Amino acid sequence: MLDILFELVQSWSVKNEGIYTIDEIKEWYYYLNNSLRVNISFTEYEADSEWAYNSDTDRIERRSGSFFSIAGLINSQEQVEQPVILQQEIGYLGMITQMQNGVLHFLIQAKIEPGNVNKVQLSPTIQATHSNFTKVHKGAAPKYLEYFLEAGKHKIIFDQIQSEQSSRFLGKRNRNIVIYVDESVEIELYDNYRWVTLGQIKELMKIDNIVNMDTRTVISCIPFSTLEKDENINYLSQFSDKILGRSVLYSDFRPYEIAKMYHYINNYKMFHLEHSKVCGLSELPNWYWDGSMFVSDKYKNFRVIFCDVEIEKREVLKWQQPLFQASGNALFALAYRISDGIMEFLVQCKPESGCFDQIELAPTWQLEANERKNLEKNNFGKILLKKIEKGIDIRNHVLLSEEGGRFYHEQNENIIFELNSGEVKQAPGSSEGYFWLTYNELNTSMLYNNVLNIQLRNLLSILSDSNG
């Protein structure tokens, strides 16, 4: 029987022997990105426009109904006071895979999102809110929807609901799903879709702002660690970086480490009984309207703006909508050490204001633009600053975007870096909620919902084979 996880490992190693070479994919991407005109500009907020502040509900809402709105979130015990996006429904972030020319390929889409730094980014096969395919938009059904609605007909490689940015959304989750469709099924290829290998996706992730957030979270969830090994196959031959290969396929799952990590998480859940509460925007004492923007002088991570969006393709589409604008680039950095030839990642248990279950695992550093100065405040932070400055021990370093449908030009710095044994001694420990976990432990945990946050998942997704 075809072992799809092994095919996935092999697909990771293919950069040029797929249907297209990596250069052809890049050419296609840049062509689409350049042939499209997107204008996005700050706009004057007008009370009678489609999106507006509704004084009855004390929220920002779409007049004709929508699947999201913006309310306040408050928790005095935890110093939380902010606008928050309410979007309870769960959407699909789904990827179709199929064997093509003997290599497993992913069906990706070049998709426009209004807030993106690049106008077009590469998204999963389907990226659709529940409303997209039911009532609110009343448009055509999203392409390839039927494959996911009837996924039981195919092989489901992975299916889990995972959190999104919990400092901006209240308990928002999307459904990450990867299915494998048999070769005998002919899948129609629509405009702006392409079959690419996993190796090609990983290669594109090394370039700023090409692979979108949704593709990254879906890719992060592939359960490589659960691959059942056949003694006669040399799996490591698929990896040029043997340490990475061993970490992905052969690292341990240590129940006591999971227990220690949950001990910290459960202490947090047990002793923090005061949960954040949704309130009206006018109930946020330190936030106010500054012309067309909703801002705070005290809480400066982001503000709410209104934008005019115009997309010129075959026809011209225009609309206005609110977006969250971050105060600058956040930093998401994941440290690892090599122990007995296996990578161990330093993750932190991080509470976030809108977290579905209060706290999830986050990367070593997860700093809003305003918080980046914290790096200079302690020796462990200085280690990272020095590595960035000198360009050493940095495995990945790339600017990647958050969701363009809610965030305005939000791109964040994603770094994976190595610590040597001396530096490891400076790292914070378990009493501060930091734990060294293997790839297997993180990967297995993603089979379950709401364990790893999106920043950590997306960093894991960009782990690439050839150090570059």
Added chain:
Amino acid sequence: MLDILFELVQSWSVKNEGIYTIDEIKEWYYYLNNSLRVNISFTEYEADSEWAYNSDTDRIERRSGSFFSIAGLINSQEQVEQPVILQQEIGYLGMITQMQNGVLHFLIQAKIEPGNVNKVQLSPTIQATHSNFTKVHKGAAPKYLEYFLEAGKHKIIFDQIQSEQSSRFLGKRNRNIVIYVDESVEIELYDNYRWVTLGQIKELMKIDNIVNMDTRTVISCIPFSTLEKDENINYLSQFSDKILGRSVLYSDFRPYEIAKMYHYINNYKMFHLEHSKVCGLSELPNWYWDGSMFVSDKYKNFRVIFCDVEIEKREVLKWQQPLFQASGNALFALAYRISDGIMEFLVQCKPESGCFDQIELAPTWQLEANERKNLEKNNFGKILLKKIEKGIDIRNHVLLSEEGGRFYHEQNENIIFELNSGEVKQAPGSSEGYFWLTYNELNTSMLYNNVLNIQLRNLLSILSDSNG
């Protein structure tokens, strides 16, 4: 290094070579149970009593404040209309283990709970709500609390927050934790506490209403499947039932089965957007006060009663409180089949009205007393009825109690039974949310929160070695 999971496997096999023999433990239990006088009786509800209906909040509350209250829960889409216990805080259900005479022992407590069928049942080392050890009760701290508050000093075998009865509570969860304390630490032994082996606990679970709900859920979570095997040890020699031993220690973890199961669960979460809402008791149209009871003629699973409780020990303790009274014994039955010498358990994805995240895994059959007649309605149900009648293929069959602090004399029938290959064909399938999972898959899933419901966890806890 001492491998505690292996010590746990060995402790399972010890029934008489612990500190006490199994008969000595039984004698101790019956002595305590008989030497105590507990009177519990229905009482007239009085508006000025300590626990009363508060018309301002439209709930049943304790006048001087309490960590739980009773409100209404409603969801028209899902036909939910019922009183529900609100108890947001998370308590400890914790067990201390230690090597004693070369065998790993658990420190259990003979504990009185007012609603219990037996006055005393065997509970974990600690069973304490957050309020117990903070403010509401103002009594002495629970015994052994310090071991759990400072669990980091010891070895944490397991630590996870798990759900309780989601048809009675709204999102209630408790913290299941097992710690291992080094032999060098002398642990004081208080009145009504005893060191027992896992084999003895399993043996006591075969007797009606001795081992309480909290002990069962804690025991269910021991991560046997994650035991790292040493090739030189014959682990199976610890089991007289080799099929059980292989299932517990050597069964597979199949990621595609987990994905299929979550596919069903995620469909449910994605397409059931109308969540249950808390309301006042007077807003439940089909519920009314019948004298001192809050009842419904339409929803007959349980009613709310008020009881006078009197416990006579060294001193006499008296109080009044509300309890939920079920309409009879519920049935929790877990089917398994043997496939290639390994047990596979038939579990269902079951939504429940007060579930923390809408839906969890439940046993094959989970029927309220009123629903037991459903067994007669289809061929698969009739298989179980016939097995019970003839007493064949029944591995475990025992009456066990739910929590005596909230439920009045609630004892439920717990059954584990085997299906042969012909009978398996009658079983419901994945399209109805039923899946065949291995012990490893269920056991690993319990490392994460809110995957298995309490009925399923507690059935797994009573799995015993010698078929009896």
